[in-house]
Amino acid sequence: MTSAKDEPLAAGKDEPLAAAKASLRRRVLAARARLSPEQRAAAGRAIRDAVLALPQTQMAGTVAAYYSIGSEPDTHGLVYALWKRGTYVLLPRLRPDMDLDWASYEGPDSLRASPRGLTEPTEPPRGVPAVSRADLVIVPALAVDRRGMRLGRGGGSYDRALARVGPQVPTIALLYDAELVGEVPAAAHDQRVRLVACPATGITSLPHELPFSSPMP
Numbered sequence: 001m002t003s004a005k006d007e008p009l010a011a012g013k014d015e016p017l018a019a020a021k022a023s024l025r026r027r028v029l030a031a032r033a034r035l036s037p038e039q040r041a042a043a044g045r046a047i048r049d050a051v052l053a054l055p056q057t058q059m060a061g062t063v064a065a066y067y068s069i070g071s072e073p074d075t076h077g078l079v080y081a082l083w084k085r086g087t088y089v090l091l092p093r094l095r096p097d098m099d100l101d102w103a104s105y106e107g108p109d110s111l112r113a114s115p116r117g118l119t120e121p122t123e124p125p126r127g128v129p130a131v132s133r134a135d136l137v138i139v140p141a142l143a144v145d146r147r148g149m150r151l152g153r154g155g156g157s158y159d160r161a162l163a164r165v166g167p168q169v170p171t172i173a174l175l176y177d178a179e180l181v182g183e184v185p186a187a188a189h190d191q192r193v194r195l196v197a198c199p200a201t202g203i204t205s206l207p208h209e210l211p212f213s214s215p216m217p
Helices: 004-033 037-053 055-059 076-084 128-133 157-163
Strands: 062-064 088-094 100-104 111-113 119-121 136-140 143-145 171-174 195-198 202-205
Touching (some): 037 055, 037 076, 037 195, 037 202, 062 128, 076 088, 100 119, 100 128
Parallel strands (some): 062 088, 171 195
Antiparallel strands (some): 088 100, 111 119
């Protein structure tokens, strides 16, 4: 059991890791902000085509995905294409405790803006464990390294969701090309992804030993 006097030591130990994550997040977000709308749209189309061509996607009856916002690689076309070809698509709904519930996507009219600035499904929630029943899971990321370690926004929502996914289920992070890096600062609770999709290189399986980009300047 940790005593009260030990807690500041534990917190101090975590500070360098938190600072490294925050620094990388700032660099990635700044780089994304410099992309033009045309570059973002082209990246989204390339990622969409790469994910749709993946055999695991074509065999998946249920896909858990997300609806992109802001400067994230666009997933609107990917989500729509999956739904149109008959895939059962689950999208997340952010709970007050920062965990993710899931509900089905039933076309563009089944979405609404949430108070937190997200776009979420209006269908009845299927429960937090619903992601564990997906055949393929697509998640956002700011960066991923050759081990599959993923850097998110810092809320822990997707780490919790990924922890519920079985070891044989493909998990894919969607990135811009420079965001597949040599190393992402990671803690013991951070969850890996098994694949990444990038505009220029398509799908990369992880862990991977080829040299990746250095952390962004």
